[in-house]
Amino acid sequence: MARLTVLLPLALLLLPLAGSLLQPLGTQLAPGAAAASDCTLSSDRAEWHKEVSSFNLSGGDPEWVDGDGEFDEFGGGYFQQTGDGIYNDSSLDAMRQSFHTSMIVGNDTAGGLRLNLTVGYRYTFCVVVSSLNQSSYLDAPLVDVYLLHQFDWGRYRGDYEMRMWEGRELFDMIPPEWRAIGAWMPYRDVHAYESRRAIDFTVSLDHDETTSSLFNPAEQQWMYLVIDGWDNARDSDTPAPNRDFAVDITVMSEERIVIPNYTVALFCCGLIAGLVMLPVLLHSRFSNAGRGAGTAKGERPAELMPMLETQATKPAAGLDIGHLPPPPPS
Numbered sequence: 397m398a399r400l401t402v403l404l405p406l407a408l409l410l411l412p413l414a415g416s417l418l419q420p421l422g423t424q425l426a427p428g429a430a431a432a433s434d435c436t437l438s439s440d441r442a443e444w445h446k447e448v449s450s451f452n453l454s455g456g457d458p459e460w461v462d463g464d465g466e467f468d469e470f471g472g473g474y475f476q477q478t479g480d481g482i483y484n485d486s487s488l489d490a491m492r493q494s495f496h497t498s499m500i501v502g503n504d505t506a507g508g509l510r511l512n513l514t515v516g517y518r519y520t521f522c523v524v525v526s527s528l529n530q531s532s533y534l535d536a537p538l539v540d541v542y543l544l545h546q547f548d549w550g551r552y553r554g555d556y557e558m559r560m561w562e563g564r565e566l567f568d569m570i571p572p573e574w575r576a577i578g579a580w581m582p583y584r585d586v587h588a589y590e591s592r593r594a595i596d597f598t599v600s601l602d603h604d605e606t607t608s609s610l611f612n613p614a615e616q617q618w619m620y621l622v623i624d625g626w627d628n629a630r631d632s633d634t635p636a637p638n639r640d641f642a643v644d645i646t647v648m649s650e651e652r653i654v655i656p657n658y659t660v661a662l663f664c665c666g667l668i669a670g671l672v673m674l675p676v677l678l679h680s681r682f683s684n685a686g687r688g689a690g691t692a693k694g695e696r697p698a699e700l701m702p703m704l705e706t707q708a709t710k711p712a713a714g715l716d717i718g719h720l721p722p723p724p725p726s
Contacts, residue, residue: 437646449486452505453507454506494646495647499642504627505626511618513601514601517650520648521596523541525538525593525623527641528639535593539591541621542621543583545583546620551580552620559626579629590633591634602657
């Protein structure tokens, strides 16, 4: 029992470390996994409009529509986006296959992919921008690449529809720590890659991206890989390149070992329990030392020093008259 008390916190400590070491080992041993480093594919294995779909956020300048007064008591209006605005919102299966695709993104537009990322896979995104044939003598333009959650994608589309609004520069006056209240943000606040001609990054989910409410069941939330070719509301973004450009996108999907989230609680609780039990265990072992009822074979029993209050067990020195020989006859 004492050994179990010591080994349990140690096992909880080593379990997350062992799980993290299994991932690089599995990457080296899995067949074909080395292709994720160079993002090259021999064939396209994704099923379009079933596992992945594309979008094209484009159109002419927004038109101002006057309010009819029925729903707007101030008699105002709103901007309405014109153009194609191709967008597909069909359901997607979990993406488990790697694929490669190419697209053309127009100036002052945005394009990209809609994906259903899932737990248990690591996704490596490789994006390469190049000039079109008519402008091949020019360097590839600098563009922005974002990975957005579906919630932020809705705000991103709203930002695009309001790009001609004159009061839009007032957004710069809002402190950065407050902009997330009404502005779109990249996924996990880090997947924003701006002023790039080529970029590759990796994403792994620790839980499925779903939303639910009291009256609505859980609903899957899509992820959007956005190739941005316009001047969005972010201060650090790249302005429109003033020309169309081509984009090559490769997405590598690899299985990975996912450690459940509750292992963190087990590790912390086990570590605290071990720190509490260790002094108790040491005290118990020290206090029980030498109190055993028996001794091992060949060992001398422990001799305890008598207390001063106890009487000596050795008989007092004196003459034993009863055992003396009789005196000789006279």
